[in-house]
Amino acid sequence: MSTSNEFAQPHRSDPSGVVLITGAGRGIGAATALLAGRRGYRVCVNYRSDEAAAASVVDAVRAEGGVALAVRADVTRTAEVARLFATVDAELGPLTGLVNNAGTLERQSRLEDIDEERLNRIWAANITGPFLCAAQAVRRMSTRHGGQGGAIVNVSSAASRLGSPNEYVDYAAAKGAVDSMTRGLALEVADEGIRVNAVRPGLIHTGIHALGGEPGRVDRVAPNLPMKRGGQPEEVAEAILFLLSPASSYTTGAFLDIAGGR
Template identity: 45%
Template sequence: METANKTKTMLVTGGSRGIGAEIARLAVRSGYRVVINYANSAEAAHALVDELNITRIVTHAIRCDISEEASVVDMFAETNAVFGPVDVLVNNAGVTGGFAKVCDVTAQTLSDVMSTNVIGAFLCSREAVCQMSKRTGGAGGAIVNVSSRASQYGGAGEWVHYAASKGAMDTLTLGLAREVASEGIRVNAVAPGFVDTDLHANAGDADRATRLAAQTPMGRPGTSLEIANTVLWLADDAASYVTGAIVAAAGGR
């Protein structure tokens, strides 16, 4: 989908690859200025910036570990300096922690997953609200969280730890939506099912999405573009009366 928006700024965490990169591409085509956050994938992030800045400067990459509070504060300050206040935050950055049953999961894995997927989303949402809130002079805005259908199915036998982190993100979505609705901020989430990205390969099972998606009603995995389209709709004024929603983009699963 494309919108007439020509002025708003979107910050996409974990925006250098996969779903995040597709969100950035679609956002630029839809008229946004986009800040692409990355933690480790500097080469991919800057390649994406070069790809999208061919005719004019519409993207900017910022390295930030979103689990680190000071770094998040600095990222939002840099975004404001480059493009102005954030109008749309997409909390897309996430890690799975790999495959493990609960009896085998380590404290370090739990810390890593929760630090990025939960604490990072909270910190970024906090800074976004501070810039967006009409109560403090902002123009309002939208936050879109990239959750997972795993939050509803539990991830048994594979990654209950990851599913639990996405369950926390769903709760953040519902609670924050109610907290800031009167301040001109909408908060929603997209819950992808099996999507053909490198997330599965990074967790150790490259064919997982295709294999398991064959069992879904639509019989195939989703694409990054299909998730990006859902994110852009929730970010857009076309969804102006939608807040506190968790939209399943999962082929019927």
């Protein structure tokens, strides 16, 4: 196969389409971007502030023969989300997959100590962002709008089931909203060629725990888990790629708990 143009896929002859992954500079998002590149997707690595981390992920995808670009955008802002998706249209082609991965938490706290400013930040990052991005994706992929269909995978959390008492009740509540959105949107667009599913990671070895003030949280809790270990970002990425792929063609409105039995 010729590799004379930027979008050549030397490692496979049937590119899987175009996937946009929000918050893909590190952790689960980065692992998903790398795996998507290996599976033949053209990948948009979205990031908000860490340009070097996003560039590193893009370089890794390209080093394995894949196609990727990094796009800075704050997915809590309507205008920036519109620009993000327009860039994907222009640079990579028609969107076929969206992974709503961007999100955040803050320092461990009891609910009684959570203030309005923190709530606004948590809601924006974990709820507003996925809603705005899903809206843009539906406008492009829905057969109702002339699209060819596609898949949306939301990255929720086991916290949505467990509540995260004494740590992140606000984050858990936000992820509960993501679960509700997943189910509602799945039903809304089921006959428009779009599948909408979610993964609910448990304790995964990523940098998000440092944001909560306990970088070693996974190791502390791991002995109490059924599998006696924390998970790796790559294990979550495998589930996400399954839900993006034709292998899950009759699956929508579903949740995969990637939590080691927790």
